[in-house]
Every structure is written in structure tokens, then in C-alpha cells.
Amino acid sequence: MKAPSFAYEKVANLEEALQRLHEHGDAARVLAGGQSLLPALNLRLTHPQWLIDIAGLDALRGERLRHEVLELGALTTHRELASSALVRKHLPLLAMAVPYVAHAAIRNRGTIGGSLALADPAAEYPAVALACEASMLLRSVRGERKVKARDYFQGLYQTALESDEILCAVEFPVARSSERFAFEELARRHGDYAMAGLAARAQFDAQHRLERLHLAFFALGDRPMLAPQATACLVDQTINPQSIRDAQQALGADLSPPDDLQAKAATKLHWAKVLLGRVLSSLASHQGA
Amino acid sequence: MNARSELPGLIDHSKTTNGYIGQSTPRTGAKKLLQGRGTYLDDLRLPRLAHVVFFRSPHAHARIKSLKLDRARQQAGVIAVFNGQDIAAFCTPWVGVLGHLKGIKSAPQHAVAVDRVCWQGEAVAAVVAESRRQAEDALESIEADWELLPVVSDMRQALEGKTLVHPDLGDNICFHRELKTEGFDAAWAAADVVVEKTYRFGRHTGVCNEPRAILADYNPADHSLTVYHATQAPNMMQDIFSRHLDIPESNIRVICKDVGGSFGIKVHVYADEMATAALSVMLRRPVKFQADRAESFLTDIHAREHEATIRLACKRNGEILAFDLEDLTAIGPYSVYPRTSGIEGNQVVNLTGGPYRHQQYRAKLDVVFTNKNVTCQYRAVGHPIAVALTEGIVDEAARVLGMDPAALRRINLIPDDHYPYSFPSGIKFEKLSHHQSLDRLLALMNYQDLRAEQASLLEKGVYRGIGLAAMIEVTNPSPAFYGVGGARISAQDGATLRLDPAGMVQVLVSVTEQGQGTEAVFTQIAATAVGVSIDKVRVITGDTAVTPYGGGTWASRGAGIGGEAVLQAGKALRSNILDIAAAILQQDKASLDVRDNAVVSKLSGELKLELAELGRVAYFRPDTLPMGFQSELTVTRHYTPREYGFTFTNGIQASYVEVDIDTGFVKLLKHWCVEDCGTVINPMLVDEQIRGGIVQGIGGAMLEECLYTEDAQLLNGSLADYLVPMSAEMPDIVVDHVQTPTRSSELGAKGAGEAGTAGAPAAVMNAINDALASLGANVSTQPFTPERVLQALGKVA
Amino acid sequence: MSDPIERLHVSGSVHVSESGHAFNAVRGEQKMPVRLQVNGERIEREVLVRQHLVDFLREDLGLTGSHLGCEHGVCGACSVLVDGELVRGCLMLAVQAQGKQVQTIEALSDSGELAILQQAFLEHNAMQCGFCTPGMLLTARALMQEVHAPSRERIREYISGNYCRCTGYQAIVDAIETAIKRRHALEALHALGQQKVSNTGEPEGASV
DSSP states (O other): OOOOOOEEEEOSSHHHHHHHHHHHGGGEEEESSOTTHHHHHHTTSOOOSEEEEOTTOGGGOSEEEETTEEEEETTOBHHHHHHOHHHHHHOHHHHHHGGGSSOHHHHHHOBHHHHHHHOOTTOHHHHHHHHTTOEEEEEETTEEEEEEHHHHEEETTEESOOTTOEEEEEEEEOOOTTEEEEEEEEOSSTTSOOSEEEEEEEEEOTTSBEEEEEEEEESSSSSOEEOHHHHHHHBTSBOOHHHHHHHHHHHHHHOOOOOOSSOOHHHHHHHHHHHHHHHHHHHHTTOOO | OOOGGGSTTOOOTTTOSOOOTTOOOOOGGGHHHHTTOOOBGGGOOOTTOEEEEEEEOSSSSEEEEEEEOHHHHTSTTEEEEEEHHHHHTTSOOBOOOOTTSTTOOOOOBOSSOOSEEOSTTOEEEEEEESSHHHHHHHHTTOEEEEEEOOOOOOHHHHHHTSSOSSGGGSSSEEEEEEEEOTTHHHHHHTOSEEEEEEEEEOOEEOOOSSOOEEEEEEETTTTEEEEEEOOSOHHHHHHHHHHHHTOOGGGEEEEOOBOSOOTTGGGSOOHHHHHHHHHHHHHTSOEEEEOOHHHHHHHSOEEOOEEEEEEEEEOTTSOEEEEEEEEEEEOOSSOOTTTOTTHHHHHHHHHTTTTBOOOEEEEEEEEEOOSSOOBOOOTTTTHHHHHHHHHHHHHHHHHHHTOOHHHHHHHHBOOTTOOSEEOTTSOEESOOOHHHHHHHHHHHTTHHHHHHHHHHHHHTTOEEEEEEEEEEEEESOOTTTTGGGTOOOOOOEEEEEEEOTTSOEEEEESSOOSSSOHHHHHHHHHHHHHTOOGGGEEEEESBTTTSOSOOOSOTTOIIIIIHHHHHHHHHHHHHHHHHHHHHHHTSOGGGEEEETTEEEETTTOOEEEEHHHHHHHHHHOGGGSOTTOOOOOEEEEEEOOOSOSSEEEEEEEEEEEEEOTTTOOEEEEEEEEEEEOBSOSOHHHHHHHHHHHHHHHHIIIIIOOOOBOTTOOBSOOSTTTSOOOOGGGOOEEEEEEOOOOOTTSSSOBOOOTTHHHHHHHHHHHHHHHHHHGGGTOOOOEESOOHHHHHHHTTSOO | OOSOOOOSOOOSOSSSOTTOOOOOOOOSOOEEEEEEEETTEEEEEEEETTOBHHHIIIIITOOTTSOOSOSSSSSOTTEEEETTEEEEGGGSBGGGGTTOEEEOHHHHHHTTTTHHHHHHHHHHTOOSSOSSHHHHHHHHHHHHHHOSSOOHHHHHHHTTTSOOSSSOSHHHHHHHHHHHHHHHHHHHHHHHHHHHHHHHSSOOSOOO
């Protein structure tokens, strides 16, 4: 299928980009890596009137390590993330997720900003952002704002991004040396979108009890989901067969995955429980970072 | 393996030094593919080339109340927009029935729907424009008004017939068949054990890498039509274009360029392709239709949607007495032309129970219409179903009897010395090697060691399974397949060999190439038969104006039938060359031979005359030859199998899997296949054909399904949602051969292209069920998704 | 954010906009001048902004070696190199290649860069219909650049974004293994040659 007609402009700087979005609103789409936008265009699933190409905006590239925070420019490609020493050192959970994203050719062009702006419910990064309490930096002609992950992902492909805003960067708190991470996903084939996934971040106390736990499930709802009931079963507990079972049981109250082409809700919930067990075991054995 | 001396009438290799039969010579003709310098249909450019895109029905069953095309006609780049009536004036409709499938019925199908659409995706209007993108733009300006009609999507409902796809036909039954052997009831009564199971198979499709493509170029000056077509059967298409477009047969030229995979998908008549040809006639300019991936999923033939109950009756000692089969299969709203959509089910009836020596059999088949996409023959036609049913129920019997599955098969496989053999369904086997193949397989896979490994891992809570699948496969068909039913489909093929003046051999063959390596195989045979080195041979296929008349590529017939024609023509050319050599050298023909591009003394091997020199004399200096002598350096031979309706091959496969009983995921650890396809001309080509076939079978067994709603709307028409096998999940596959040549040809080659697909789903299913057996769980619905495994284990509802 | 891009569920109407999207109101087709290098040649063209890179290569430049199997980024048949990086040509607009260097299978063949791989593919019969082959070769080349001694499993993972329906993938994996072994052998020879040069101060054979 061939893409429908649209007008195209490559902007030279961020101000131009924001101005265009202000002018065109819903009729415009931002083009970065294009790895999600172009399939949709080719299949005629979307008919934007304007494509605003932001690939030339160097302001949206790069990594900035500041105090407790690593800020990644929205145009950072998956490939750059994979080879970044800073990401490996300070964002181990993100580093764990990158190899699951598609394939080499797509990782060369796809960007973290694109992934977070699209917010596919089965994508890896939104869950990592949620688990790590990252913040998205959004800008428009009206100014700049920072939105925490838990407020940013709002529904099926719905984020806090207004139609005139651009996601410019994402800020991750750097991992503490005492934190442990684990990442697991189930997919029929290497590189596919997940059928069920879990990104987890944990902090243990000296007695191996969980002080803090962030469980971000993906492909199990319309957006990445924290699991408050399951988490509550585990906080202040050690990870042991009983606490794992309790948490798995409680998960049924946290998650109501929809049926999809690959599996019904009951199956997806079952996978969520299995993944939870595996991730918790992984965290307990300190295998995670 | 048979010794060379046992091979019937083969070229005596003591007389030639360059026999290429049996060698894994690389496909040097495929070098262009490595450089991206092949020519696929979409690569072609012609002057004034127009592109067609079809406005397709969004509904599975509807009457076209109104169709407004005027706005579309005004869009940029649009040349013309036509509806079904417009095109029907140039292209007559067809009905997909054949005389030998008794009682088969179907409704007439038009190139573009007139009045009524019967499946989502059926073309309703054709938009021709200067570019594909402009044509697609114009589609959005078409306004259609529909009267929705009741939809038939479930096969049981279709069989019940309360809602009819074609009211005129009276019911939804395309084809019904029953058979019962005389001693069936007695055998069933004598059984100690009866096992029964119902198996379901999800509809799936071929997904060729290159979607369907056709470029029709009509020349009004001489009322001739050249069609560049990604088809497997150019002569068949030539006949069909001729009859339906009313153009004399010999005014039609069908040319096959490089084809990006076919697997049977590209051997059928498609309405939108017929429309494309008609459009070229109507517009008097070349028109191209290149299906995109979405159209491919929506309108390429689907296949293999079955629900079958099979029963096996046996004695306590394991001797199988009879099989009892009830098969229900859902096709689309039309039986596809010209091969009919009844053949797949018919094959299931013919082939179930195939490897075994029971004498009694009963079968019932219903092929029903639905409003989903049309279905027809797809690689291994019917075999994956028949083999899965047979091998599945045999494994069930083994479990009930407490016997090792290999041992149960050993008791029942037709002995290797019992041939020729008449099978209860009416098919006949020339000579098979089931026991030899089983021996070879068990040795190859270290069966006993694997069983031990499986047992020890089970103690650690690791669930591994071994699955076997014995099979027979239809190859090298005679007119029994289609011709006897009245189809103008050729079961014979021809080869023309020509020695060119500079000493190279040109080979024109009516069998076609879509990547399986037929051209390479013919190169080897021609070189061997004539006595030249392989680099001196060039092969041309796929041009009805140039190549002999024949059947093309389907039903694994290329090597066996086309190869024999090449062999015979090559031998005849060699003889003619020696006639000329004898005349030139003034020597007795019997004292000469052709070896390594030269005429030599047969006894001593002494070089007498280079072929290039012979060519020079024959073509440019015949004045130097004896009076009355005429050189004949172009020879044609045709071949069709005569003695057997089908040349059956046999094989046996094994799968080794590990099931994660928490997630339901199945890991394919390894796969084996021992295949007896007679003389193996190029082991490397045959083996990767088999592997490709196995992976395609695994796709159907594990991943692939065309998913439809109750309203017969396709849910997963993209490669993101329809899962095809990719490299990371596929196992390494070990292939070995037994060689039982057929005596119906000198070459002795049977077919091999579909064997992998025939047996893989059964082997994988049996392996999964072997892994689950200790938990009392069993899967019987393909594809075997993790969800289905979990359901079998009782872990999800 | 409104008007979400739907998942790739091509359900129902393929070519009919049942979803309610109005025909694009932009009148006329926008074209843009583009300057880029393709296979070492300087190319200047007016391109349709909506035309993707592979359509541009195939339609405008006649470079038909890059193929279209799906146009939604899954099959990998459209793989090309852009500024030396492996890219899905159907997921890039031609205008996005402004100022860049594009290389296709044709040039990579002619330069000999793919020779070791192509020879190995030929010997192992790692191509049948050939439709996936250019993409497979480019991906294999990228693998060889990225990973020094990949395991068989790693090879399978790396090429798992390239769809082949004809082979069972095994011959392709075998061919890549062979190519890697040969590349390493050549590198070893070359290193040996360099060593000899530095030892004796005189260049000796062994240049590869």
C-alpha cells in the first residue's frame, strides 16, 4: 500500500517545530525515526495533513547526566541506547529492555521519544519509564512541563502529550547501587511486541525485605500498569514462595487484560502471574543488576 | 540406498566421465539473485504502463445497491474506473468444477463482482491510474451502497444449510464423498481397541515473499496478448486467458520472470488477475496489478480449514484393522478455478492411513461454502491434514496399548517387499520404503538415547516430547489428477535441447522455476545426458512462445516429469551429435561418445572433435558433409507418467520439543526427516526444499491462522498480526534419504517439494502430546498456541 | 493526544475508509528537491514527499534489487544501507535521505563487499526464490560488522527480522557461519602479512 498525500516540512529548530504544531494541531504528525508512523501511513491507517520532520533537531539528541538524573534526548535511537555506557551503568532496566525491541534495522532508526510518544501498550519503554518513575519533558509554544510517567500514560495510545506538544526528553532517576532490576517478556517470536511483560525495580533492606518495589506490567492493559495490590503483598516481606503466591493471587485484582488476537484475558492474566513469579525469583537471587 | 547398478536403465557411467546426477552442484544460474539482479514482475517497465488497484468489498456478503465511480474517474492520474458489468463484457465468468469429483458444484464467478459480493475483499471495481498511489487515492472517492446479506462463517452452520451462500445451489455443499470398503463392518467388529479423536485445523495461507503479480499487455494490431505473470502454470493460463477473453490460444504469450515463491498460491486463477488482463484489452495498453501484502492476506487462496474425527480399530497386539474418517472442511464462496476446491478434502480421504497395511477403510467428506476468502491447493494439499489425523490417532493408540510409538508403527507399516500395493482408498503404490526409512530415522536421531534423555529430564520437571510422523506423498501426477475431469491442465511436459554453434547447450523446458532449483536440476541432467560440462548449459523456462507445451510446476512434478523429458531429449541430442561426428570423422558412430564437451573415442577416450568445431561444421559448413546428410541439433522430447496415476513417495519425520508447562510455550529443539523421493538429482537442493517445507508446515502447526470474526471479517491481515516462522524459533533440521527410484522413467526421480510440509505438523503435534502425556494433557487444535497448551493442561479455562 | 495511530490490525476494509478518515484535503502532490548519493552517484531529483525510499530507488532510479514484501517493516526484503547503517527502506521517506549516502545490493555486490557472503550463500544454497536474499545479505553483513564471533543462536536471532519462506533458514545460517570463518581466516592472514612487514621492514605477500 502506498501512503496517502500529506505536506512535509523538515524544521530547522525546535521553535519552528512547536510553531507548526501550534498552527496545525491534530492535522499534523511529528516524524522522528518513522518506524511506527511509516507503517501506519503505508497501510493508510492514518491520514495526517502535515508531517513535521524533527530529525534535524540536535537539541533533542544526547545524554545529560545531572546529579541523580540521566536525561535522554527524545531522538536517541534504540541503537544508541544499546551502546551507551551511561545507560548501561545508570539505567540497567532500560539496558535490559533494549534487546527486546524489534530488530537491528529498526533499532537503527527508531527512537525512545517515538516509543514513548506512541505508547503502544505492548511496548517495553513505557513500562521501564513507569517502573523507574521517569519524567517526560514536554514542550509547546505555551512553555515546558515535566510529567511523571504515572500521569503521562493515560489510555490506549493516549498520553499526556497535547496535540501541540513535542516530547523532547525523558528523565530517569539513576539507579542506586542498592537497587535490583529484572525484566521479562513473553513473545512468540524474537523481536515481536510482547504478549505479556514485566519491568521491575526493587530495593531491599539489610534483612532482604522489600523496602520499595515497582512492578510495571505491559501488554496486559491499555497502558503499562503498576500492580498496587500485588506490590502491597510484598512490601516489607522477603521474597519467598508464600509471598510470591500471595502476590500472584492479588494480581487478579490489579490487572484486567483485554482479549486480543493472541490470547484471551484469562491466559494473559496467567502469564502475568508466571512472569511475576519469575521476576521475583530473579530479584531475590540478586541476578538482576 | 540402492546401488547404482540397480537403477533402471540409467546412463552407464562407465561410459561418461561427467555424470552430475546426484551431485550437489551450486545453482550458478541463481547468481543474479545474490546481486539483486533478478527480474521479478514488479521490476518490469513498459511504455504507457498503467496500474490497477481494486475497490474491494468491506462486507462478507452483500448486494451492491449502488456504486458511484464518477468522482474517482476525476482524480489525478486516473485513466479509467470500471465495474463488474464493464469487465464482464470482455471476460466471461467461470465455474470451478471438474468431472471426476462426482457431484461437485459451485456458482459462476466473475472477474469483478456483478450484483453480489461473497467475501470480504472480493473486487467490486477496478481503478486504473498512472501510478499505484494515485489509484489508491482514487479508491477513497468511490461510494458504494450495500444491502447486507446473511453471512455464513462457521463450517457446521454451513453444513446445516439454514443460511445459504448461493441460494440457487440449494445447500452449501460444494462436494461430498463417501467410501467404505466391503469388509469394514466385519473388521470393526473384530477390533479389541477403538480410539477416537477430533482434530481441528486452522485456516492459513502461503504468504509468498513476493505477493501476486501480473502485467498484461494487449496489442490491438494483431489481437494478441502478452502476459507477464508470476504463475506456476503458464500454459494453463494461456488456455484460460484465451477462452475467457476470446483471444486465439496461440495469440497469447505468457511469460514468467523470476518468481518470489509460489507454493501453490500462484497456480490458481484469480479474479483480479483475470480482470487485469481484461483491462489491458479494454484500454489497449499494458496494465499491471501488483498485490500488496494486505491484499495478499485478503485474497490469496487460503487452505486447510478442517474439523475431522478419526477412529482407529486395532487388535490388542497393535495390528491396525481399519480407519474411520469424517472430515468437514470450509472453503470460500467459490470453488477455485480450474483445479477446484474439492481436491484438498479429496486428498484427505485418499491419503488418511496411507503408510499402513490395514485393508478396511470408511470415509466421509463434506466440503462446504462459507463467506470467508476462497481456498484451494496449497503446498502438500491435504497431506498435512491426512498425516496429522493418521499419525495423531496412531500415537493415541500407542498410548492406550502402552506401546512405544515406533514399535506400533513397525508392526503396521506396509512391508518394503509388498509392492506394487493397492491401498483401501483406491490409490496404488509402485514401491515404497517405509521400514528402511524408519530404520534410518531411528538411527539418525539416536531414538533410544533421546528416550532416555527425555525420561531423565522428566524427573527434573522438564517436559520434552518426541513425535514421529510417517507419510506418503503424491508426486509426478498423471492426468488422473485434473485431466480426466475435463481440465485443460497438462500432465505432460517437454524439453527442447539445442547444441549451439559454439558448443553450448540451450535447454527449453515447460516446467517452471520459482526458486526450488528446477533450472539447476535440468542443467545437471542435460549436461549428463549430452556429455557436456555443466557450465556449458543454459536453461530457459516459463515462456509459452518459446518453451514446449506443458504443465508447469505443481504437485512436486518438476524433477520427475520435466527431468525425464530433459533426459530423453539429451540422450537423443547426444545421438544426433554422434551422427554428425560420424559423418565428419568418417568413423563408425558406435565407436564414438560425447564426453567433456568433445566427441571422443568410446574405448580409449582419445579426443576426436571438440563440440564447438562440430557446431561450426554443422551450422556453417554443411557443404562439407556427405550428400543427403541433414544435421539435427535441436531435439524435443515429451514425457508423461503412464503406468501409475500418481508416483507416491514415502518419508518419515521426527520432532523433539520442550514444553514450558507454566507458559505453554513450545521450544522446537530439533527435527529430522528421512525422505525417499527416488533418484536424488541434487541433494543440496532437495534437502533445503525439504527444510523449507518443514518450516512451512511448522508455521501452520504452531503460528499461522487466518482469524475471522463471526461476520467473516479478516482480523489479522498483516505480517504484524499473522505470524510466520522466522529464523530464531526454528530448529536445525537433519535430512537423509533412502532412494527407491521409480521404474516409470529412466531418471527414476520422484517428487520432493512438498514432503516437508506434509509431515511436519503431525511430527510436532505428536511431540507436544508426547511431552504432555505424563500430565494427561493433549492438544488437537492447530495452531498449537501457548494458550491451547495451557488449556490442555487445565491451567486456563 | 487525539487521532491515535491504530495498531496494525488491518481488519475489515482494506481500501475503503470505513474508519471515517476524510480524504486528505491537501490539494495536489507535494514534491521536494532532494540531493543524495546513491551507490556512489550524486543524485538530484524532485521527489514526491510521500514516496518511501525503496519506491524512489525502484521507480525513479531503476534499482530494483531492493524488494517490497510488506511495506510495513516486518519482512526485511527492503533493507538498504543509509550512511552505512542497515535500514528498512520502506520505513523511510525518500526526502528523509536528503544529504545521505544510500547503498543498495547492486553496489555492495559490485564493490565486492559482499563477495564472501555471496559465495557462501551460493555454496550452501542459501537462496531459492531470491526475494529475501538482498535483505538477508545486507543483514548478514551488518551482523558480521557488529558481532565478531556470533553463535548459531545469535546468528538466528540477528536475522530473525528477515522473512524467508523458501529455505528453512538453516542454509542461510550455515552460509553466514562459513562466511564468518572465511573472513576470520582472511583477517588472520592479513594480520600475519602485516606482522611480516613490520618484522622485516619490507612488504611481503599476504596482502588480501
